[in-house]
Amino acid sequence: MTFSANEPSPINERELRSAFGTFLTGITVVTMIDGDGNPRGITANSFTSVSLDPPLLLVCVGNRSFSFPAFCDTQSFAVNLLHEGQADVSSLFASKSSDKFQSVPFGPGITGAPILADCLTWFDCTVHDRVMAGDHLILIGRVQAFGTTPSAPLGFCRGRYTAAREPLAAGRQTEHGVQVGYLVEADDGILLQSDGTGGWRLPGGRSRKAESALSLGDGGLLPLRPDDTFLYSVFDIPGQDAGCLVYRARLAPEASAAGLPPDVRVFALDALPFEAIPTREARAMLRRYVRERQADRFGIYIDSGDGGRLAMVDGRASRWSHVVTENA
Numbered sequence: 025m026t027f028s029a030n031e032p033s034p035i036n037e038r039e040l041r042s043a044f045g046t047f048l049t050g051i052t053v054v055t056m057i058d059g060d061g062n063p064r065g066i067t068a069n070s071f072t073s074v075s076l077d078p079p080l081l082l083v084c085v086g087n088r089s090f091s092f093p094a095f096c097d098t099q100s101f102a103v104n105l106l107h108e109g110q111a112d113v114s115s116l117f118a119s120k121s122s123d124k125f126q127s128v129p130f131g132p133g134i135t136g137a138p139i140l141a142d143c144l145t146w147f148d149c150t151v152h153d154r155v156m157a158g159d160h161l162i163l164i165g166r167v168q169a170f171g172t173t174p175s176a177p178l179g180f181c182r183g184r185y186t187a188a189r190e191p192l193a194a195g196r197q198t199e200h201g202v203q204v205g206y207l208v209e210a211d212d213g214i215l216l217q218s219d220g221t222g223g224w225r226l227p228g229g230r231s232r233k234a235e236s237a238l239s240l241g242d243g244g245l246l247p248l249r250p251d252d253t254f255l256y257s258v259f260d261i262p263g264q265d266a267g268c269l270v271y272r273a274r275l276a277p278e279a280s281a282a283g284l285p286p287d288v289r290v291f292a293l294d295a296l297p298f299e300a301i302p303t304r305e306a307r308a309m310l311r312r313y314v315r316e317r318q319a320d321r322f323g324i325y326i327d328s329g330d331g332g333r334l335a336m337v338d339g340r341a342s343r344w345s346h347v348v349t350e351n352a
């Protein structure tokens with residue numbers, strides 16, 4: 025890297041574009057209805073959140089885009105963040121096609137702006153302000169409504185699409201690089217914790233050892249039956265560094281559903297929200313759990329190169345100290 029503070033050299037546009045391109049971003053499709061009533065959209069990675077109060081965001085629209093005049097006039101627009109399976113949608117909206125919406129289902133938001141039926145997150149906005157800056161219009165939107173899903177985002181860096189791994193929630197990763205989850209049984213169901221973006225996951229502990237209470241990363245506490253926690257599943261999730269260690273535990277009888285932390289809910293076994301559980305591995309584990317709970321016979325699973333191994337556990341776990349005493 026070379027630079028000199030005292031001798032500014034002319035900025036080379038191509039090099040500047042490459043330098044800007046080293047900033048890892050997500051990808052959005054910014055949409056609106058033009059003056060003729062037609063939906064329009066462009067791919068844009070210049071999205072930035074601006075303010076929570078009032079709720080503001082911005083995108084920058086280049087003056088060479090066909091849609092530029094329409095963005096200068098519109099009173100509303102939507103920003104649709106793309107998920108990892110939508111590189112083709114990004115390419116379509118980055119093209120000059122006159123019919124970008126033919127193959128992409130959408131519906132009107134409350135402002136009338138087109139919301140893509142399939143996307144990671146959407147923001148429906150009225151125009152708060154417009155600022156011309158060089159060859160781009162900074163379009164500042166006031167968020168009127170938004171929605172989000174648990175999908176993984178589509179990333180972009182150095183001119184290429186990239187997978188953006190979701191950060192782990194606080195408390196879900198120990199210093200050993202292992203995610204610890206608890207399959208906590210309660211009444212006729214199990215407990216799941218909201219991930220805050222519409223998805224559900226197993227409650228995760230700060231510590232691998234939960235005895236009479238599971239301390240959640242966000243300060244919540246789940247009281248557990250002491251001595252009733254046992255290993256259930258050990259597996260990796262492709263693309264994640266940390267392995268997963270899952271325990272089966274039981275909610276303490278004195279705990280009531282009303283006293284649970286606000287982001288934790290009891291789901292009946294026949295109403296588990298599989299579509300909102302982000303990883304295939306976690307869904308497979310929960311399906312096994314449902315089968316085993318119906319048969320009241322549980323196994324311990326460990327994944328392996330040949331598809332994984334399962335050992336059924338007969339009887340209940342005994343305390344190690346009792347076993348040692350009996351065999352002494």
Ligand SMILES: Cc1cc2nc3c(=O)[nH]c(=O)nc-3n(C[C@H](O)[C@H](O)[C@H](O)COP(=O)(O)O)c2cc1C
Nearest residue numbers: 066067068069070084085086089090091117118119
């Ligand atoms: C990854 C990516 C990011 C882009 N980001 C922006 C952006 O932030 N602002 C912009 O005006 N154009 C951006 N573009 C280019 C527009 O998508 C492109 O110019 C498009 O053709 C505009 O559509 P239109 O000419 O039909 O209006 C981006 C393109 C790609 C592939």
